[in-house]
Amino acid sequence: MKKSLKALLICIVCIAVAVGGYFGTLSLIWSSNKDEMLPVYALPAVAVSTDTPTDTPAIYFLNTQSSDCMLIYGGGDHWAMVDSAEDNDNPKNVASLDLPGYEDYVLTCVKNLTGGKLDWVLGTHCHSDHIGGFDTLFADPAITVGTVYLKDYSMKNKNGIEDSWDNEIVWQQMVDAAAERGFRVVSDIPSEPFALGSFTVQFLNTEDRYSLNGGENDNSIGTLLEANGQRAFLSADINNTSFDEWRLAPVIGDIDLLKVGHHGHVGSSDVIFVNRLDPEFAVFTASSLTTFTAMKLSPTKAKLYVTGTEGALRADFLPEGIAVSQITPELSLV
Numbered sequence: 001m002k003k004s005l006k007a008l009l010i011c012i013v014c015i016a017v018a019v020g021g022y023f024g025t026l027s028l029i030w031s032s033n034k035d036e037m038l039p040v041y042a043l044p045a046v047a048v049s050t051d052t053p054t055d056t057p058a059i060y061f062l063n064t065q066s067s068d069c070m071l072i073y074g075g076g077d078h079w080a081m082v083d084s085a086e087d088n089d090n091p092k093n094v095a096s097l098d099l100p101g102y103e104d105y106v107l108t109c110v111k112n113l114t115g116g117k118l119d120w121v122l123g124t125h126c127h128s129d130h131i132g133g134f135d136t137l138f139a140d141p142a143i144t145v146g147t148v149y150l151k152d153y154s155m156k157n158k159n160g161i162e163d164s165w166d167n168e169i170v171w172q173q174m175v176d177a178a179a180e181r182g183f184r185v186v187s188d189i190p191s192e193p194f195a196l197g198s199f200t201v202q203f204l205n206t207e208d209r210y211s212l213n214g215g216e217n218d219n220s221i222g223t224l225l226e227a228n229g230q231r232a233f234l235s236a237d238i239n240n241t242s243f244d245e246w247r248l249a250p251v252i253g254d255i256d257l258l259k260v261g262h263h264g265h266v267g268s269s270d271v272i273f274v275n276r277l278d279p280e281f282a283v284f285t286a287s288s289l290t291t292f293t294a295m296k297l298s299p300t301k302a303k304l305y306v307t308g309t310e311g312a313l314r315a316d317f318l319p320e321g322i323a324v325s326q327i328t329p330e331l332s333l334v
């Protein structure tokens, strides 16, 4: 077969798979008998892990409902934190941002788990449900942070709804709180892999690109983690507004665990993206499961977890695979 004909056939197959994936998903959505499909997405029972070896690399997904806060343990005394969850502050008194904060819970978790020492923290993007708690965390004298990764706030990519939000104020509060404690702030986010104990860490979506008015979500920093042969991607609030998910999918490649983008909202987790990553586990940092997003994940057969309903979770990176379990009761919200 001629190379050009072969290439054409491959293109046709790829397009058919892509279109088929989309319409297959849509046909599921439009099906009149959704109740019959729901058991497919029933959540697995979560076991309490008691026999994991000390120093096992792990991600802790705190239960901050539909906001993000993850602690990453690289073994030894190496800890890091991705996002700090929503805060009680609402400096512009916006009704839609009148949300409960998790400052006390996050502080308790950080102190109990890490002893207060974090090698680095990452603010994935300037929304209060991701970076709102950092100023309170930094202000506590028991907390020390080696490096604060936080992009400069840029107005150029904000979308319409963000005009009324507190993005820039929350960003400034985080920067000021870091300066107050003398924590090093790095705004030029590195894209090269680096080590956190046993983890290899790589930040993705670090480029400052025009994002078709996708706002802060579209410019979120993703975190790729690998240890003991297991790979995870923390997708922040990345979406496909400016085709980031399509661009990042081949860069990320096959993974074992996905922190589902944007708390499971339907604008993230494009079907091509999640099926290219093909995770074995998918964690929704959300108050509840989004059925549409679960449907998009269904071809991967990923086991689905929701922090808002199952409480805080720990994903251990063992040589034989990732093990997800509920973390110790004393870290629960109540």
Ligand SMILES: [Ca+2]
Binding pocket: 086, 087, 088, 089, 090, 097, 099, 101, 128, 132
């Ligand atoms: Ca807030």
Ligand SMILES: [Ca+2]
Binding pocket: 087, 088, 089, 131, 132, 133, 134, 135, 136, 173
């Ligand atoms: Ca705050």
